[in-house]
Amino acid sequence: METKRDFIWKMGGQQGQGVESCGEILGRVLAQEGYSLFSQRLFASRIKGGHTTIALRIATKEVATIGEHVDCLVALDQETIDLHGREVPEGGVIIADDAFHPKFEAHSGRIMLALPITELAKKYGSLQMKNIAALGMSAGVLGFPENPFYGFIADRFAKKGEDIITKNKEIFKEGYDTAIAAMHGVELGKLATPPKKDQLYLLGNEAAALGAISAGSRFMASYPITPASEIMEYMIKVVHKIHGTVVQTEDELSSCMMAMGAGYAGVRAFTATSGPGLSLMAESISMAAMAEIPVVIIDVMRAGPSTGMATKVEQSDIRYAIASGHGDAEKIVLAASSIEDCYYITQEAFNLAEEFQTPVIVLSDLQFGMCKQSVPAFDLNRVGINRGKLLTEGLPELDTKKKAYFHRFEDSEDGISPRTI
Structure with a gap:
């Protein structure tokens, strides 16, 4: 059997079909097994519906991009095949739900597996289980052992009771066996089994939030904006554990002013936003510079001028972050160099803000903020706390x-x- 350097897996369908959660489970299980991972979500700027995909690159050595082809494409609708089928090279596999009668050009060199994803979900009593059926099929096609998935399924559905856990394990198993049988001995190759290692699998936005917590920040004020919202969402989940406070404000201007108020009072405080919000904060940031108030502003950049394209990546705010503001007051602008660095650079930002008593802007972008990567467990002693x-x-x-x-x-x-x- 051929030994491969990596596998690139992608799943597509409509928002709300469990595409993202399927990729999340696959990534978390394989991270526990020691694989190096990088994932990328692409979705429409809608509340619900619209085409969405999640891609996961799985390797035995560190990877920091998603790659350029797809070894295994899982399609929950025909649109996924139409848009992404050509990303699958000869010898690659397309797993498609046979419920929509998938079509793809004949003799393309790809292996088309029309499998009963919807049918299995109906058999086990819920269409919401299609993603677990597809997860089992994916693990079978990619040649990963099934046992690590059962432990994760048990943990994930623990609050829903034994009956739900059992059904999810059973549909995973049937999907796994169905895919292996459908391959008829055809193999994609095999990854070497990596050693277990102490690593995290997280978003750059989550890394930034953890950096703020490790730096001693106990106050965040923010207004939701893609692609920065998940910083606030993570803080809301954990803030009770650190006796801190998160305030969702009425707009970005007030979020910056609230964070400044906390900084003025002596609390390490921050806000998070993207380009349009950073524009609204310009006067407040200038005031913080004039009044010598330490405050951290995390700017997760997106594409285009003005309100821009919320779900596309670009480093579009660099000049604005550096040069915006009033008078000749200068500010400190830092830029993260990786998802891992989102943690450490945020810690540095709080030190610099208090040492020089000034606003500090931390630049991230959609690629870092909303993509997940496996990274070494953070060194809690690498960046000390300097309160100036x-x-x-x-x-x-x-x-x-x-x-x-x-x-x-x-x-x-x-x-x-x-x-x-």
């Missing part, structure tokens, strides 16, 4: 009769005044 000239002792007592005030903006040799909580 923050005085907590030796302060004058609050006595209005003596008028012994703290001189917040007192001149200093290096131009940076001490501050307090």
